[in-house]
Each structure stands twice: as structure tokens, then as C-alpha cells.
Amino acid sequence: MQADDKPAREVVEARISSALPELTPEDIRSSSTLSELGLDSMERLDIVVGSADDLGVIVDPRDFTSSNTIGDIALQLARSPRRSGAT
Amino acid sequence: MNRAPDAPIGVEAAAVYCGSLSVSARDLMSHRGLDVCRAHSIGAAKRAVALPDEDAVSIAATCARKLLDSLDAEQRQSIRWLVFATESGLDLSKSAGTYLWDLLDLPAACGTFELKQACHGGVAALEVGAALAAVAPGARVLVVASDASTALTGTYAEPSQGVGAVSMLISNSPSLLRLNCSTPGLHSRHSHDFFRPTPTLDKMDTDQSLLTYLGCFGPAFRDFAERNNTTSDSYFMDFDLLAMHTPFPGMVRGAHRQAFREFGAPLGTEFEADFRARVAPSLEYPSIVGNIYSATILLAILSAVRNSKASQPSRLGVYSYGSGSTAEFFGCVVQEGARDLLGPDVDDCLSDRLEVTPDHYDTLSKAARAISAGVQWAEPELDMASTVRQGPRARLARIVDYRRVYEWQT
Numbered sequence: 367m368q369a370d371d372k373p374a375r376e377v378v379e380a381r382i383s384s385a386l387p388e389l390t391p392e393d394i395r396s397s398s399t400l401s402e403l404g405l406d407s408m409e410r411l412d413i414v415v416g417s418a419d420d421l422g423v424i425v426d427p428r429d430f431t432s433s434n435t436i437g438d439i440a441l442q443l444a445r446s447p448r449r450s451g452a453t
Numbered sequence: 454m455n456r457a458p459d460a461p462i463g464v465e466a467a468a469v470y471c472g473s474l475s476v477s478a479r480d481l482m483s484h485r486g487l488d489v490c491r492a493h494s495i496g497a498a499k500r501a502v503a504l505p506d507e508d509a510v511s512i513a514a515t516c517a518r519k520l521l522d523s524l525d526a527e528q529r530q531s532i533r534w535l536v537f538a539t540e541s542g543l544d545l546s547k548s549a550g551t552y553l554w555d556l557l558d559l560p561a562a563c564g565t566f567e568l569k570q571a572c573h574g575g576v577a578a579l580e581v582g583a584a585l586a587a588v589a590p591g592a593r594v595l596v597v598a599s600d601a602s603t604a605l606t607g608t609y610a611e612p613s614q615g616v617g618a619v620s621m622l623i624s625n626s627p628s629l630l631r632l633n634c635s636t637p638g639l640h641s642r643h644s645h646d647f648f649r650p651t652p653t654l655d656k657m658d659t660d661q662s663l664l665t666y667l668g669c670f671g672p673a674f675r676d677f678a679e680r681n682n683t684t685s686d687s688y689f690m691d692f693d694l695l696a697m698h699t700p701f702p703g704m705v706r707g708a709h710r711q712a713f714r715e716f717g718a719p720l721g722t723e724f725e726a727d728f729r730a731r732v733a734p735s736l737e738y739p740s741i742v743g744n745i746y747s748a749t750i751l752l753a754i755l756s757a758v759r760n761s762k763a764s765q766p767s768r769l770g771v772y773s774y775g776s777g778s779t780a781e782f783f784g785c786v787v788q789e790g791a792r793d794l795l796g797p798d799v800d801d802c803l804s805d806r807l808e809v810t811p812d813h814y815d816t817l818s819k820a821a822r823a824i825s826a827g828v829q830w831a832e833p834e835l836d837m838a839s840t841v842r843q844g845p846r847a848r849l850a851r852i853v854d855y856r857r858v859y860e861w862q863t
Contacts, residue, residue, distance in 0.1 A: 406491045407609065408703050411663045419714060427664035428644055434660070 375440035377420045381413045382436070396437035414439060422449050462583045463627025463785065465593070466523070467755055469799045470516035471617030471742045473841045474502040475806045476814040478612035478743075484811035485607050492612070496702030496736070500743040501615035502809060503601055505820035506833040506848040509541035509618075510549050511859055513599035514556040514847035516618035519798070520595070521557055522845075531593045531624075534585050535565040538574035538598040538747040540649060542567060543826045543857065553597065556847055556859050571647065572698050573775025574598060574747030575619065576783075582623040583632045594623040600746035603655045604818045610657065613701035615743025619751035629758060629791045630769070637783040638677025640669045647776035652826035662776060663704060669780035670708050670772060671715045677782040685716035689727070692770035692784065694761060696735035696753040700744045705736060705753075708772065734760030741803055747775075759795050761787045807841045829855050 379394050386403060394403070400410040417439070418425045423446035430442060478497040482489050503512065521529060535557075537550035550565035559565075568578050575598035582594035599618035605611045623632075646662035649655050678687055697705045709732050713724055738756035739749060750773045761767040767787040774780045788794075809817070817836065824831050831852040850860045 406494050407659045407663055408494050408707055410660055411667065411707060414660070414664060415667065415711065415714075425664065425668065427642075427646070427661050427668045430660055430664050431658045432660040 371440045371444035374417070374421060374443040375437070377417045378413065378436060378440050378443065381416050381420075385409055385413060394436065396440075397435050399433065399435050400439075401432065417443055418446065421446075423447060424449055460587070460625060461627050461631050461633070462587050462625055463623065463632040464579075464621045464630040465624045465626050465628050466520055466622045467629060467795060468516050468519035468620050469617070469738070469752065469755060469802055470512060470519070471501040471615065471745065471752075471803060471806070472503050472507065472512065473806055473846070474504065474809050474817070475499040475741070476502055476809055476811060481612045481811050481814065485611065487607075487609060491609060494703050495609065495613050496706070497613035497740055497743060499741045499808075500612055501617050501745070501806070502814055502817055503616040503821055504836050504848070505817060506824070506835065506850070507601075507616070508543065508824055508849055508857075509539045509599045509601055510543065510552045510556070510857070511847040511849050512601065512616060513537065513539075513549070513553050513597045513618045513620070514859065515845070516599065517553065517557055517595060517597050517620040518845055518847070520620050520622055528593070530560050531591060532559055532563050532595050533589055533592040534582065534594045535559060535563060536568060536578045536582050536585075536594060536596045537565065538568045538578035538596070539600055540569055540571055540574060540746050541600045541826075542569065552857060552859065556861075559595070569747075570779055571775035571777050572700070572744075572746050572749055573773050573779050573781065575749070575751040576771070576773035576781060577775075578747070579621065579623070579632065579751070580637075582621070586623045586625060587633070590625065592624070596621045596623055598748035598751050600748055601821065602744065602746065603649075603653055605655055605657070606818070610659065610701075613743050615745050617742050617745040617748055617752065619748045619755065621751065628788055628794055630754070631786040631788060634786055635677070635784040636680040637781050638673045638675065638680060639779070639781050640672040640676060641779045642669065644776065644778045646778060653822055662700070663707070665776070665778050666698070666700070666704060666774050666780075667708060667711050669774060669778060670711060673772065673780040673782045674712070674716070677784075681784075686719060688712055688716050688770070689719055689722055691768060692731065693767040694734060694757045694787070695732050695770045695772070696750065696757045697732070697772040698750045698774040699736060699739040699753050700749070702736045702740050705732060738799070738803065755795060755799060758787050758791050759799060761792050763790060763792045765789055805843070824849055824852065828852055
């Protein structure tokens, strides 16, 4: 079954916009990696972990690599299991 | 059983050697054309650098000799085991500990072995050492963790890696640190976040590594809390100081922030103030050495000890992480007076290093590859900076048909 990654993509994009307010929505393309946008490793970590928190999911680190695009990240978050107690 | 289970076991004395040279992290970033603004996020000020005749064994020997030279003959004879943690091993069969045993002139009735679990190796060695000391009353165990990073040339990881060793003497007179105070919390998961498939190749996925480090932190701490009949509030209430594996100081800041997020800090606990008071003391040494892999967590522990209160014991929480991966959280007690017992030797050893230029560092990195594991013949040259260190220094004199020959330079 294909996971609906639209909510996850919106959360990730919101996190990126918050970290890089100078970017326009058009700059944040699904095919870009976070590194390509100029984010350092700790900022990338904050975006993935923060997005997972916002979505109430548990990430499996093995699904997230440095070469992941924004689209990949959103899809993995959409597929991640929900935390117990998360709504 | 010869000993009650709660008899104190721990670290009686400790020493550090992180090379005689260092390079500025900012200068190296600038030299590589990297964005120097990121230095703040990484949090590293200097990277320790090895001389052309120093490998994991010689660095370990220089470090451990500082401890052994302060022992009398009877105390030396009481050393029953040498446990050597490294992920910079020199041979797939012959333990690096056998070279070290010889260099240190340890008793024949002293066993040795090498231990590896990436950066968790140092804590694993500490715990194995404590277990060995606990079953042999009066015995001492010498634990040494020593590593040399590959260059990771041109990456943002390069300025925050280093070389160095930490040695600790474990016994039932733990003047510095009592270890057996709690049941450790553990968490493992399989990962290829960092590995070293050949002696000169570090394979690393930065994002996966940071996420795994962080992803193991919560489960390891929750396992600790459960096994010690406490709650996640314990992270905030039960430890005066915290030391964590420090691949770079910025990562530790991230882990502490994760604790606030995941465990829910008690009302009134403010992140910055809490970080400065309980975590930052452990980062002082790692920030001027770099990541020394299995030895990093031990260096962070000593940094916390050196910054502890002299007049009373301090409860220290330790998070150890080794790629691959295994993580552990445990509690220990920094003994009253430990700060002064550790003394200024470590501070002096780190501040006395000669700072080299990035060009010189590049020359030294190339020289390090010439003596890496698997090299059959070599005769490293004495670098012009070889005389900078005061006191005895072990050096690799030559490699003869894979056999490493070391000597002392006094």
C-alpha cells in the first residue's frame, strides 16, 4: 500500500522554511537533498527528528541517509510507525 | 565469592596522551575550502595530530606509561590484565595488547586482549576491566583505549576527528571514579552508519550515524531507568554531571536537547543553563582533541571529573555509543577529591601540544598512511616536531615483514 506522504511533506517543508527563512516555497523541491539547501548535519538532524515529533512517528535511522531527498524523507516519515499514544 | 557484590570497584588513576601536535579546526576548514561558519555547530576547536612514527599502540604506550611510572614494584606486579580497546587494530589475530604489554614491561603473569565495538570499545573495556578486578581481590586491571582516525579529507567530519589514548587503572580502591553503582541500560540495533572495512577507509553516512546515535539514546536511558526502578525524571534529577560519546561537541548538545524533548524536563529546568552546568564540563577536553573513537567517552568522563566539585562526590551519568551499533547509559560516582587527584597533568598534556599548519598536517596524514595496518615494510622518519614532547614517548621504529618494532624516545 502506498503511504500518503502529503502531510509528512508539508511538515518537512515547514521545518525547512523555519530553518532557512530566506528560501521561497519554490526553492524547496522534492528532489533536493537537505545538504543541497545548505543545511549542516545538526540542522538536518533537527529537521528529521523535529518532523517525526510533529507527526508523532518513530523513525528508523536505517531509512535515513545523507543522500535522501526531501521527497525520500517525507515518504519514509509517512511510512514510519506511530508512537504509542500519538493521535 | 570472595567479595560482597557491592564492594567498590572503579578507576584508581587515569592518564591521557593525545599526541604532541594539533591543528586548528577553523584553519583546516578554511584550508579545505569548507564553510567556516559551520565550526560553531560542530563545536570543535582543535584536532589532535599524530607524529609520523605514532600509531594506536605507540600512542597507548606513551599514555599508559604515565600511569605505570607512578606505581611501585608491588603495585606493578598486581596488574593482572591489560585490556586494550581500539578500532585502529594492527592485526586480525595478534592483539595490539601484546605489543603494548611488551612496551610497558608488564609482568609475565598479566594477561592481555584486544576489544572492539567502535566507539563503545572504551566503556566496554572499562566494564570488562571492572569485572576482572572484582573477581581477583587486590588485583589491578590496566584499561587502555587508543585510536587514530583516518583523515576523512575534505569532509566536515575531518576537523573534528583526532588521535589519542586514555588509560585507566581499575581496582578496588577507586579514588577517581566508582563504577559499580547502577545497572546499565542497553540498546542495540544493526546499522552501517560508520565502519572501517580497511585500515585506511572510514565509511560513514553522517545523517544515519547522527540519527542512530540519537535513536539509541532514549531507549538506552529508558532501559536504565526501568532496571534501576526509576523514571525518566532521573535524567534531570539524579546526575550532577553528564558525559556522552562525543563524535563532535555539537552532537552532544543535540542529544541533551533530545532528552528535553523525549523525557520532558521538570518545570523550571531551562535547557541552556542545564547544558552549561551538567554537560559542557565533559566537552572541554574533547573539543580540543577531536573524536578519538573508543577513547572519546573516557576523555569526556575525565573532562567531567576535572571539572567536578573537589569537596564532595558527584553523580555522573554516562552515555556511550558505538556505531554498528550498541549504546549504553550508566551511572557512576566521581569521588571526593578526584578532580585534584587527576591533577593538572591532563590539562598540561593538552595545552603543551605544538600547533601545526594545515599544510604540515597534510604531510603528517600522508605519513600516517605509510604505517597503517597491513603495511609490510616501513621506517618512519623523525618529524621535526618529534622533540616537542617532554617525557618518554613510544615510537614505531620500523616495520619488518609486518612485524612492528617499537622503541622509547626519552
